[in-house]
Amino acid sequence: MTALVFGIFALALTGPVAEWLSRARWPLHAPRAAMALWQSIALAAVLSAFSCGLAIAANLLVPGPDGRPTTNPLDEIKSLGVVLWLVYVGVFALTLMIGARLMYTTVRVGVRTRARRSAHRQLIDLLDRVDRSRSDHRFLARDVRMLEVEQPIAYCLPGLRQRVVLSEGVISRLSRDELEAVITHERAHLRARHDLILEAFIAVHAAFPRFIRSKSALGAVQLLVEVLADDHAVRATGPTPLGRALVACADSVAPRGALAVGGPTTLTRVQRLSHDRPARLAGLVAYVAAAGILVLPTLAVAIPWLTELSRLVTAG
Numbered sequence: 001m002t003a004l005v006f007g008i009f010a011l012a013l014t015g016p017v018a019e020w021l022s023r024a025r026w027p028l029h030a031p032r033a034a035m036a037l038w039q040s041i042a043l044a045a046v047l048s049a050f051s052c053g054l055a056i057a058a059n060l061l062v063p064g065p066d067g068r069p070t071t072n073p074l075d076e077i078k079s080l081g082v083v084l085w086l087v088y089v090g091v092f093a094l095t096l097m098i099g100a101r102l103m104y105t106t107v108r109v110g111v112r113t114r115a116r117r118s119a120h121r122q123l124i125d126l127l128d129r130v131d132r133s134r135s136d137h138r139f140l141a142r143d144v145r146m147l148e149v150e151q152p153i154a155y156c157l158p159g160l161r162q163r164v165v166l167s168e169g170v171i172s173r174l175s176r177d178e179l180e181a182v183i184t185h186e187r188a189h190l191r192a193r194h195d196l197i198l199e200a201f202i203a204v205h206a207a208f209p210r211f212i213r214s215k216s217a218l219g220a221v222q223l224l225v226e227v228l229a230d231d232h233a234v235r236a237t238g239p240t241p242l243g244r245a246l247v248a249c250a251d252s253v254a255p256r257g258a259l260a261v262g263g264p265t266t267l268t269r270v271q272r273l274s275h276d277r278p279a280r281l282a283g284l285v286a287y288v289a290a291a292g293i294l295v296l297p298t299l300a301v302a303i304p305w306l307t308e309l310s311r312l313v314t315a316g
Contacts, residue, residue, distance in 0.1 A: 003052050003055035003056045003088070003091065006048045006049075006051040006052040006055060006297065007048075007049075007052040007091060009044075009048045009296070009297070010045050010048035010049040010052060011212060013041050013044055013045040013048065013293070014045045014208050014212050014213045014214065014217075015212055015213070015214060017041060018041060018213070018214035018217040019214040019215075019216065019217070021034075021037065021038070021041070021217075021220065022214060022216040022217050022219065022220035023216070026279045026282040027220070027224060027286075028223075028227060028268070028272050028276075029272075029276060029277055029278055029279035029282070030278065030279040030280070030282050030283035030286060031224050031227045031228050031231065032228065032283070033282070033283035033284070033286035033287050033290075034224055034283075034286055035197070035221070035224050035225075035228065036286065036287060036290045037286045037287075037289055037290045037293075038201075038217075038220070038221050038224070039197070039200075039290070040289075040290035040291070040293045040294045041290075041293060042200070042201060042204045043294060044293045044294050044296075044297045044298075045204070045208070046098075046102065046204060046207075047294075047297035047298060048296075048297040049095050049098050049099075049208075050095065050099065051297050052091060052095055053091075053092050053095030053096065053099075056088045056091055056092045056095070057092060094209075098207050098208060098209075099207075101206065101207040102203055102204065102207035105202070105203040105206040105207055106199075106200075106203040109199050109202050109203055109206075110199060113195075113199065113256070113257040114159065114257075116255065116256055116257045117157050117158070117159050117257045117258070118159075120157060120255050120257070120258070121157055121159070121161060121163055124145045124147065124157075124163060124165055125145065125163075127145075127147055127148070128145040128146060128147075129146045129147065129148045129168065130144060130145065130146040140166075141164075141183075143162055143163055143164055144163075144164045144165075144166060144183065145163055145164070145165050145166070146165075146166050146167070146168060146171060147165065147166070147167045147168065148167075148168050149167040149168060149169060150167070150168065150169045151167060151169050151251070151252075152167060152169045152170045152173060152248050152249045152251070152252055152262075153165070153166070153167035153169065153170060153249075153252050153253065153254075153260075154166050154167070154170050154182045154186065154249050154252050154260065154261040154262070155186065155252065155254035155255075155258040155259060155260040155261065156186035156187070156189050156190055156258060156259050157257070157258050158189065158190055158193065158194075158195040158196075158257075158258075158259070159195075162190045164183055164186045164187065164190075165254075165258075166179075166182070166183075170182065170248070170249065170252075173248055174244075174245055174248060175241070175244075177237050177238075177241035178237075178241045178242075178244050178245040178248070179245070180236065180237050180241070181233040181234075181236065181237040181241045181242040181245045182233075182245045182249065182261050184232055184233040184236040184237065185229045185230060185232065185233040185242070185245075185261050186229070186259070186261060187232075188228065188229040188231075188232035188233065189225070189229050189259045192228065192229075194225040194228070194229065194259060195257075195259065197221070197225060198221065198222065198225060201217075201218055201221045202218065205217065205218045222265070223265045223268065223269075225259070226263075226265055226269060227269060227272065229259075230242060230246075230269055230272075230273070234273070239273040239274070239276075242273065243270050243273045243274070245261070246261065246262065246266050246269060246270050246273075247266070247270060249261050249262040249266075250262045250263075250266040250267075
């Protein structure tokens with residue numbers, strides 16, 4: 001029964017719950033709370049999947065007082081029945097697969113992303129055209145790089161050596177306030193390490209099989225990351241300069257591993273700037289829900305391990 005409960009909980013969080021939340025409109029008006037809820041859902045889904053696997057392993061192996069298995073998994077066929085035993089083994093194998101894919105994807109995404117950023121950082125440092133002797137370039141900080149490109153481009157490269165990359169087209173077309181909004185937006189990404197949040201969600205998204213996970217959950221988190229950076233820019237310059245800058249940079253592109261100011265979410269974000277109404281009640285409910293969602297799987301994973309550890313220490 002424990003394995004069934006946690007299995008259903010993990011499936012619900014990665015499927016219908018994530019799908020419902022990705023379609024809701026209130027997260028745009030309470031982005032911090034919504035991000036906390038998304039993070040708790042992702043973590044709870046992973047913990048629930050592992051809890052399901054641990055519960056099944058306990059049923060198949062029957063650990064003794066010293067924590068070691070006292071039975072052969074095949075011996076449980078008689079007591080569980082062939083069908084239920086096969087279900088247990090299948091779900092346990094799925095849990096192991098999710099865990100293995102999660103570790104593999106986390107390492108792969110992290111290594112590849114950082115390699116791309118390092119190579120691209122070296123390239124833009126060589127192509128930098130910022131002339132700080134010019135009066136219109138003096139306000140650009142040392143971490144800003146300018147590319148000699150007419151197309152409006154603005155993005156940031158996270159990491160230890162952070163960069164904000166602007167094109168000549170952006171600098172020439174935007175006013176001082178609009179340019180400040182763009183730079184503040186990108187620095188908000190760098191300061192909050194939104195890249196790490198996205199990497200974690202990409203890893204969780206890839207770990208679960210396609211027939212389980214929500215297709216739009218990752219896109220919803222990507223939108224929230226941009227909304228959070230927008231809020232920082234609004235506090236610095238106001239909504240009007242940011243809105244104009246977003247429209248001007250709507251077609252802005254960025255290499256993989258970077259965070260661009262424009263993109264497919266631009267229209268939604270511009271509309272939000274003119275119709276933003278803080279959803280404080282929804283935010284409070286989201287924080288409470290985030291805490292509640294984490295309690296059950298966290299305790300379910302922690303308590304058995306602590307119990308077994310205490311048993312082993314006592315037996316030793």
